[in-house]
Amino acid sequence: MQPLYPEIKPYAVHTLAVDHIHTLHIDESGTPDGLPVVFVHGGPGAGCDAQSRSYFDPNLYRIITFDQRGCGRSTPFASLENNTTWHLVDDMERIREHLGIDKWLLFGGSWGSTLSLAYAQRHPERVHGLVLRGIFLCRPQEFHWFYQEGASRLFPDYWQDYLAPIPPAERGELMQAFYKRLTGEDQIAQMQAAKAWSCWEGRTATLRPNPEVVERFNERALSIARIECHFFINNAFLEPDQLLRDMHKIAHLPGIIVHGRYDVICPLDNAWALHQVWPNSELQIIREAGHSAGERGIVDALVRATDQMARRLRKLPKGEA
Template sequence: MHTLYPEIKPYARHELSVGDGHVLYVDESGSPDGLPVVFIHGGPGAGCDSSSRRFFDPALYRIVTFDQRGCGRSTPHASLEHNTTAHLIADMQKIREHLKIDQWVLFGGSWGSTLALAYAQTHPERVLGLLLRGIFLCRPQDFSWFYQEGASRLFPDYWQDYLAPIPQAERGDLMAAYYKRLTGTDQIAQMHAAKVWSIWEGRTATLRPNTQVVERFAEPHRALSIARIECHYFVNNAFLEPDQLVRDMSKIAHLPGVIVHGRYDVICPLDNAWAVHQAWPNSELHIVRDAGHAAAEPGIVDALVRAADNMARELLNMPPATGG
């Protein structure tokens, strides 16, 4: 089993103004002359952390990580103003240009896979390949499954806690009910709703219970950006057209891609990855038989690190690695 590469520190940090009052945190690590890869985090609203850069061999990759609008170390925190998928695609272009990168590999999981696909379909000439985990197509049925009815039947105990802040009369549209509280003026109600929303996701992210994952989602600063930004995107269908990502797969059909998806992913069920793979003959699909959604699960880590190693060697025309 492959594990994450050892901890490394960034060799450069940037605060990049992208307009509309937003300033993005960006850092670079690994080899300055290596194969450029950008880590696209999930949520939207989750931000990056020190483990984000550890999926890549630092001797081969120039690793770029950044916090999307409104989350992590980017400012203003939890802001919904001028925060759409089109804005994030434009931000990635500004980061690429600022760092003088011509083409890069996209690495994204969950919402990060959504944004990676949307970016690649908009700017295919800037993409060398894609490494995707836990595909999230942001279709109406995907939102309904996790936030209205579906996953609720697998986790009725956790679901009761998710329902608790919402009166019975408003439970016919739970995302709208949460959006009302997450954008309201009552800060106590806002933070309570944010923590409940985020903890529901953290509790269901792994195949086996993982208190560290739940605690990470429950941390107030992170929970506020996750809940507000996710709900903002999801009530707006992620600012995508119906079935846009699968419809436009022909735009990136020539690009190499690897999809890693947990068999028991409850947040983003496997049919998301299956639909993308069927529309993308040049992709590889690796179904991890004993994993859920989280990137931290051992089988997911193993598959992603292997995929990143293999893609670097292929794109750099290096011989395949030997041994395990």
């Protein structure tokens, strides 16, 4: 099994004001003249950490990590104002221009796969390729499966704790009920809802129980729950089946899709559907894995994928990297 690369510190840190409200935190690490790659984190609302840089060979890559609007070290924290998929796509393009990058590799998992696809479809000329994990297409059936009914049947014990903050009379529309509390003025009710929402996600993210993963979700509970719920009740600001519909725009780009066989948060049929309309993609189904990027088989596949992409893209004619 291929492990993560050792943790490294950034060689440059940036703050970038993207409008009158939001300022983004951006790190650069690895090799300044390496192949540019941007790590697109999940959630939305999760933010980056030191491990985000460890999927890439620091001798080959110029690694860009950034915290999306409202999360991590970006400000203001947990803000929903001016915070949509298309604001985030525009932010990525501002970051690319700010750093003087012509083209980059996109690396994203879960919500990061959603945002990477949305960005690539809007700016295909700026993308070398994509490495995506835990495909999330943000279709209504995906929200219903995980937040209303479906995954609940696999984890009825965890589901009971997820339901706890919501009165029985409001459980017919759970995302709306959570949104009311997550955006309300009662801070105690807000945090109870945030913890229930994020704990449900953390407990179901791995094939085998992993308290460390649950704790990471709990540490970011408010930004994850508020921003996810805001995006999801709005269908992630996407048109029906938009990401699959528009794959013809990037069908020529190389892609590696990594997906756990037993991913409960984003079931495998998402990755399968994407692969069917992406002729230049390679789908790797990881047998003993769920959703988390930290599971051993997922780590192995992702590190091998970035190594493979580096070998492939470094063969480009000079000036195209």
